[in-house]
Amino acid sequence: MLLERERWLDALGAAREAAAAGHGRTVLVEGEAGIGKTSLLRAFADRAAADARVSWGWCEALFTPRPLGPLYDMAGGFDAGVRALLDQTVAPERLFPALLGALQNSPKPVVLIFEDVHWADNATLDLIKYLGRRIALLRAVLVLTARSDEVGADHPLGQVLGDLPSAAVTRLRLEPLSLAAVAELAQSSGRSGAELHGVTAGNPFFVTELLASGENEENRLPASVRDAVWSRLSRLAAGERELLETVSILPGSVEVGVVRTLLGAEADGLVDRCVARGVLRRDAEGGLTFRHELARQATLERLSPSLQRSLHAKVGAALAAHPRADTVALLARRVHHAAGAGDGALVVGLAPRAAEQASRLGAHQQAASYLGIALEYVDGAEPAVVARLHEDWAYEAGLALRDCAAIVEAHERAITLWRALGAADKVSLNLRRLSRIHWHQGQGEEAERCCDLAVAVAESIAPGPELAMAYSTRSQLNMLRYRFDEAIAWGRRAIALADELGELETRIHASNNVASSLLFAGLPGGRELMEDSLSLALLHGFHDHTSRAYVNFAEHAVVSDNFPLAERLLAEGIAFAARHDLDATTQYLLGRQAQLRMQQGRFHEARTVAEGVVGMERLPVVMQLPALTVLGRVRVRLGAPDGEAPLRRALAEALLTGEAQRIVPVRFALAEAAWLAGRLDAARAELSAVVAKGARELRPCDLGELAIWWQRCGMPEDFDVDPSTLPVPRARELAGDPSGAAAEWERLGLPYEAGLSLLQVTGPGAGAALARAVAILDGIEARPAATLARRRAQRLGVAGELPKPRRGPYTAARQHPLGLTANEQLVLGLIAQGKSNKEAARELARSPKTIEHQVSAVLGKFRAANRMEVMLRLRAEPWLLTAADPARRS
Helix, strand or coil: CCCCCHHHHHHHHHHHHHHHCCCCEEEEEEECCCCCHHHHHHHHHHHHCCCCEEEEEECCCCCCCCCCHHHHHCHHHCCHHHHHHHHCCCCHHHHHHHHHHHHHCCCCCEEEEEECHHHCCHHHHHHHHHHHCCHHHCCEEEEEEEEHHHCCCCCHHHHHHHCCCHHHEEEEECCCCCHHHHHHHHHHHCCCHHHHHHHHCCCHHHHHHHHHCCCCCCCCCCCCHHHHHHHHHHCCCHHHHHHHHHHHCCCCCECHHHHHHHHHHHHHHHHHHHHHCCCEEECCCCCEEECCHHHHHHHHHCCCHHHHHHHHHHHHHHHHCCCCCCCHHHHHHHHHHHHHCCCHHHHHHHHHHHHHHHHHCCCHHHHHHHHHHHHCCCCCCCHHHHHHHHHHHHHHHHHCCCCHHHHHHHHHHHHHHHHHHCCHHHHHHHHHHHHHHHHHCCCHHHHHHHHHHHHHHHHCCCCCHHHHHHHHHHHHHHHHCCCHHHHHHHHHHHHHHHHHHCCHHHHHHHHHHHHHHHHHHCCCCHHHHHHHHHHHHHHCCCHHHHHHHHHHHHHHHHHCCCHHHHHHHHHHHHHHHHHCCCHHHHHHHHHHHHHHHHHCCCHHHHHHHHHHHHCCCCCCHHHHHHHHHHHHHHHHHHCCCCCCHHHHHHHHHHHHHCCHHHHHHHHHHHHHHHHHCCCHHHHHHHHHHHHHCCHHHCCHHHHHHHHHHHHHCCCCCCCCCCHHHCCHHHHHHHCCCHHHHHHHHHHHCCHHHHHHHHCCCCHHHHHHHHHHHHHHHHHCCCHHHHHHHHHHHHHHCCHHHCCCCCCCCCCCCCCCCCCCCHHHHHHHHHHHCCCCHHHHHHHHCCCHHHHHHHHHHHHHHHCCCCHHHHHHHHHHCCHHHHCCCHHHCC
């Protein structure tokens, strides 16, 4: 009997109806253990089954959760293509899109129920995030159940839910039964409803289990559900109890075939009787589970440790005999039962295989967990096995950068063991990975020391893959420190060796390092090499290397003022990162897009984009810094109150990285802010701080900006620099031709820089130059700089040549960040609403052919393959839609 659950059933039904209309939803059903989540979903599934396909999957309380366990439970409901990919254990980048395609092409709405996601593995959480971000465009409902008392503020599920579009998420928190409902349930048993409600607090499972136990103690009710379950078990036949004890050792669902292997010919009869009694139930795939997880846990607690170990061993042997014993789903269970049986040798044999499969699925935390279990049983194992376990655990754990101290310790332990075994290549590999861990922690000197050792060790043996990657790592560290000549030399050594060995991934990695160094040093050949690295990474599906190429290539295009190239790379890179859920890279590239808009004088767009990035939660500091720096700089240039606050925050965070590429732009921004405000001492202090850190190692673009501000601020010391190495506009202003510099800035499309250069004009042409500066700066709403120009004109006695001050609010035309026309912006708004081409044509009173062309134009400017990718961009960049709202344009 399902009592007091109608409003939640109605909410689930509304989600199903919305999905049938093409507007899918994610529904989280949460509440304490025993609150009735599964019972509610069974009732919902019964109602939904008439016009939707319902699939169930379970997350299990294994020592290490099965990677994508719920998806394997649901496999029977998917088409043959998806099932084949599951059997092949393909990586998520192939599996998830295939599943998405199956959902899109399903003839009926689909309901996917993920039970107990508080126990979900990382790959399953990634899947939930992947589907949840796209669910609004599907005829599907993604239903999740979770115990609210097991999902704290730092639980990964909370982070996943926070990344989903809130408009497509419904949260249902189930409440305990009322006194009236408990009294109704207790009525036929002759028990006191009030007393039963008092001891159970209305928890439906506690109520039903206590009623089912047959106890009739009015004065003292059992204090826990365990007592009720044990009381019920004691009245069952011995064979039934044996079956329940055996099944209790298996979290989640157990195949009937496994039960037959364990209990022999009587198994089917015992199963039928336990199902008839309501203790066990059959799931949609025919597997057996306890009617409630709490009953399983109570049954398990009843078993002595020795009996539990014996049962684990029996179940493990039965699973080993299964035809699919080496699949992801069963390997996870076999590791669980080997550990439960205390069979260390078996754990050490199975866990690395399970970890390898988990890693291929992208479940790196699960892989680390398997390897961690194996490390608990390495006593007596061969040294090479122990070394490999430490090495692999450190690698998998290092991907998430969790517990860096333990990762460092594991690598050092592996190094000691491999060194004793004479495996120099393995020693080099671990030293190289140690270098990366230290770099992530901001320990630059230690990172370089480990890298130097990795190179030295690899050079002591015959040249091989490890030597090539060690050279590339050395190149990367030099590039990050702006030691471009050294980065190029090491990178070319890595490329030569990688080509000789056929190591494509190392070649791509090293090419990126060399290309970045050539580009930022202003040397020829960088663009061609970067394009080669990018195309190879795209061709061979190296997502990390692809995104890294977009980041480095686009950043150079922005800082070198190559705006057409920057526009293309940023559009492609952001679309690629969004398509592959590379959220941190997406936000970093958006920060560079904000920088581009700032340089173009489109300050309001730059501020909007930057504010969106800075407002993102849980974004790594380095990924947020470009946007934070832009936000402070445009606020200063627009004359916004407290404009320097973001810059002070940016400087504090940049200093922690110790990298000039993070620190120098912030100091320049602070120097500019102080100069505009007439605080020359403060501006000079910022410039002196840049020089103190080694100005000669700066990129040409940074060196040019330093030299200009050095001159504008009237620094007391000389700053000698070769003008031929600087960008042309900077060199002209330094040579005493600010008008020529301004003309060059205008040609490149940087109006603010042109205005500042015109402020430096003196002599007979000052009046005309300042008039032009005011016109430019007023046009882009650079109020502080325009005010400074007027003051200079008054001081020089040429104020009469200036244009009259503009009255009222500024009405500079706004451009859409992606260059959409007004008509395309209207079409974008309708795409966001889920309108079809036919519906858009009807609403805008245009021909279907016109709408088709405009939709194609929108997709092209978004670099999107379809409407879904546009929707994904809008969720990550809501300002793109705000900019498309005619009511918000001035």
